[in-house]
Amino acid sequence: MLPLLQAGDEVLVDARAYRQKRPMLGDIVVARHPQRSGFPVIKRVTVLLEHDRYFLSGDNTAESTDSRDFGAITLKQIIGHVICQFP
Numbered sequence: 001m002l003p004l005l006q007a008g009d010e011v012l013v014d015a016r017a018y019r020q021k022r023p024m025l026g027d028i029v030v031a032r033h034p035q036r037s038g039f040p041v042i043k044r045v046t047v048l049l050e051h052d053r054y055f056l057s058g059d060n061t062a063e064s065t066d067s068r069d070f071g072a073i074t075l076k077q078i079i080g081h082v083i084c085q086f087p
Helices: none
Strands: 010-014 028-032 040-049 053-057 078-086
Touching: 028 053
Parallel strands: none
Antiparallel strands: 010 078, 028 040, 028 078, 040 053
């Protein structure tokens, strides 16, 4: 699959999106990378696990660092929901 975002694209993030509801399959989220402090990632929620854990995948699986590498993340690691992209 081709990547949704290209280098230089900007996104609008709703940081309050998950205060009242949980991420859903297919949501594109910004999350804190669990192994690299200060390095946010933009990924798609592809699996919902128990205990508010989420498996994130990049659209370009051949080039993406995602939950296949760093494992599932918690809801606390999710910064917000991507609601718009600007090329």
